[in-house]
Amino acid sequence: AGVERVVKVVAREGCFFNATFPAASGGRASVQVRIFDAVNGAMSKAVPERTRGAFTHWCNPNIGSYYRSKDRWVMYDLMFGGYGGRAGCDGAEGMAPVMNCANIPVEVHETNNPVLVRRLEYIPDTGGAGEFRGGCGLRKDVELRDAAVVTLLGDRHKFPPYGLEGGKPGTPARTLLVRDGKEVELGSKEVKVLEPGDVLSFRLAGAGGYGDPKKRDGRAIEADIRNGYVTREAAVEQYGREYAREDA
Secondary structure (H helix, E strand, C coil), rough: CCCHHHCCCCCCCCCCCCCCCCCCCCCCCHHHHHHHHHHHHHCCCCCCHECCCCCCCCCCCCCEECCCCCCCCEECCCCECCCCCCCCCCEECCCCCCCCEEEECCHHHHHHEEEEEEEEECCCCCCCCCCCCCCCCEEEEEECCCCCCEECCCCCHHHHHCCCCCCCCCCCCCEEECCCCEEEEEEEEEEEEECCCCCEEEEEEECEEEECCCHCHHHHHHHHHHHHHCCCCCCCHHHCCHCCCCCC
């Protein structure tokens, strides 16, 4: 293949990307996206016009039954935020960079599992500012109707997706457990026992922006405000008051 003629992959035996027995492994979907971002970031030093700000991340929670559950079931979810901005184009929302797949429809999960999706929406002001904005993060709130155990396989809680060529990073991700009206912060990788009525709130990171935010077209900012990707307050803060027209 053409790629293999110009790229040499080095993965030392025993490292994170080339684990050896008896090392545990898992979360490969999340890891492959970080490899994509690492290669993309390295290539940006040579050909910035052909690369983009970092992708949000994959979020792959595995929710399923255990001995206290009423039925036997398992729900493996795939959630994606957005692409990073690139030269000439904003980052797209709700797509995965490696496999180019989309989010699983709510109806599929609710039909096959004892869950209710309370919210599914893009999160305003999460995409990194830039001449070309990074894609927004995704929020998904899942209410449990049965006792369950969740294995969280998220990312970007500590280190937000980077921007390029003066573009700003996206916002970090968060995962919350809402129980009896109280919110508890969860880690990106964690195992948690859930009770009926619990709500898992997945709030994915925003993607990185590309280029100097001061160069962004005012019409694009106005469109972002109308479409709910950016609030008027954030537009003033990130791009300057002259772009946040009151009649937008």
